[in-house]
Amino acid sequence: MKKLINDVGSVVADTLRGVAAAHPSLRVDVENRIIFRRDAPRPGKVGLVSGGGSGHEPLHGGYVGYGMLDAACPGEIFTSPVPDQIATATTGVDGGAGVLHIVKNYTGDVLNFEMAAELSGDEGVEVARVLVDDDVAVRDSLYTAGRRGTGATLFVEKIAGALAESGAPLAEVARVGREVNDRSRSFGVALTPCTTPAAGTPTFELGDAEIELGIGIHGEPGRTRAAHREAREIVRLAMDAIDDDLPLSGETLVMVNGMGGTPLMELYIVFAEVAAYLEEKGATAVRSLVGDYVTSLDMQGFSVTTCALTGDLTRLWDAPVETPALRWGR
Amino acid sequence: MDTRFFVTWMEEITAAVRAARDHLTRLDAAIGDADHGTNLDRGFSAVAEALAARPPATPGGALVLAGSTLIRKVGGASGPLYGTAFREAGKTLGETPEVSTAELAAALEAGLAGVRRLGGAEEGDKTMVDALAPAVRALARAVHEGGTAGEALDAAAAAAEDGAKATIPLQARKGRASYLGPRSIGHEDPGAASTALILDALRTVGSR
Incomplete structure (x- = not known):
């Protein structure tokens, strides 16, 4: 194995230090492993939180910023984040309009986000969830954990993020997220x-x-x-x-x-x-x-x-976005 | 079985998981995502630290602290599932300072119920339930037959090990291995293997 790393145990933390140093538009909480939009929470705006195992960069941290995510929670490599981490991100981006969790359909991600939603609910934050399961290679049946969430995660984050930026309420933002996943x-x-x-x-x-x-x-x-x-x-x-x-x-x-x-x-x-x-x-x-x-x-x-696409989805896709890995129109 | 016994059990698991870390990760690489050993190693190292930093007053307290730490530190599916198993077992023990084999059997049964509720897996789905469920049954049977604690823990560990090996010919229906469909056949489930390890650690501590 030949990799540009310092130590196998510090790969995620060292990545976060790099993200923090490279992108002043973000606020990186290295200890809790959360990448925030610098201006989060935005009063009255629905917050968007996603997360998952590391190793999929730029997903999810590269999509934090104007018109997309308010926070991302990277786990260990290929391992979902933990409930406390997600809950801290959730309460940290709540501007009073609630928070949308965008969750890829893997057993671990689903369990940890569920536990985090309960913890955040205890703190008075309204949480809705969009489950992304776009991978047709897995048959959705009683005999699998259901389809995996893969590339459509980015589409959901972009389009739901654009709607949230326009001031839409949580239920609407969640609905459009589910629509994108369904399509x-x-x-x-x-x-x-x-x-x-x-x-x-x-x-x-x-x-x-x-x-x-x-x-x-x-x-x-x-x-x-x-x-x-x-x-x-x-x-x-x-x-x-x-x-x-x-x-x-x-x-x-x-x-x-x-x-x-x-x-x-x-x-x-x-x-x-x-x-x-x-x-x-x-x-x-x-x-x-x-x-x-x-x-x-x-x-x-x-x-x-x-x-x-539909006309509405195309307009939301074209709406301005400014994140480390996706930016246009602004 | 007193608080010391349960803390020692957790320490024994920590050592066993450390020793088997690469083996568990290799099992996971075959049908999952190659992180089970490293995740559990990180989790139980944190459990050992938590137990040293905040020594529990009761056996139930030790298990609840271990479970909460796993939920907070591990991530993935195994963190919430093992965490819930230990928490539910610990809560069932309540404040009792000395645990009988019958009480331990009831506690592990509650842990199993928690895993089933959270993960939705049944026996035969090629998951940790395939090791835990037979172990819980064997422990209950040993208690019913009136054997010694050592015999009961021995029976539970043996049943877990048999259950883990019996996952090899199964096709996974839950968790990440289920994505492989029939290609998951022929591999031992890493979650069942680590469950067998945890019950083997219990046997080791009981035989001292």
Whole structure:
């Protein structure tokens, strides 16, 4: 393992020190591991709090700022944050209009955010929750923990954040967050596994000629393994999985996301194939993101996330945002 | 079994988890996200510190403090689940200064109920419940049959270990391993393995 770290035990804390030093628009509570908007809490504005394991940067801390999150709670690598941490963030961003928790659907995240919501409720903070579960690689059935939350988390944070910035009440902000999740689907493909600093070895084995289909964002193996092939064909596998679940049509927001170790050039090659696939289906990528947005440490690979837009959702997507990792219009 | 016994149990778990940390993480890497060993190691190290800093007055107090510390420090699913198990067990013991084997059995049963309520898992889902539920049954049976405390703890530890090994052929239906579908078959569940470790530590302390 070769990584730019000081000590395996201080990776998260050292990351937070870097975030604090690089971004004066943020207030970083290193001890409690919370990244706040510097001007939080904003009186009368619904607060948005998200969080999850570290290792997915820029998610979530990179999306704290005007028009998006008010606070982010990073856990240990691939491990959800703890209740006290989330509750401290929640009470810290409450401007009297309540707080929205944006939670990716993993057993640990759900349990810790639930406990935090109870603690915050005891302090008199009204909390609503949007559960993100966009990954079509996992069947939502009695036999799984339900679909995972992956790329759509960013869409929910951006669009709900824009509505909150406009002064909308908590119920409305939560409703639009759920709408975005309902309209979004994702599928991920890995060319290589990732290596967590604590383990020091790759999280799974993958041969030179193999790819892993239907991966999540925690270095866990996917649903199936397949032979490596042209980008065009890999994209078709991913897009077919999405289209089977929610047929693609109309104006679509598309993210081709790098998993952390993928050259941008390859992501653009993937995007070209995604755009061609959409056209075949009568859909159009009217808004797009290409780059590393929801990563899995040093994994090579990509995920595609689509969201079927409406006029309102497009306006909220286009609304000004100013965070370390997403900024436009301001 | 007095307060000292329960504090020693927690210390024994801390040492056992430390020794098995990499093994647990490897089990988790196969069907999860490769952090179970490091998370529990961090959690039980914090438990040992908390027990030293605020020595509990009762066995129940020791378990509640251990559980609360796990919830505060571990994160993931294992923090709330193990934390709830110890808290519920501790609350069931109440203020009693000396715990009988029958009372311990009732406490662990309450811990199991807490885990089931929070995580929604049943036996056969390939989770920690597959080790904890048989252990609770074995302990209750040993109490009913009137064996010694040592025999009862031995039976519980053996049942947990058998339960953990029995998760190998199962397909996961809860937790992160469930995302793998049939590919989760053939691997021991890391949560069941750590539960077996915790009950083995109980046996070790009971045999001294």
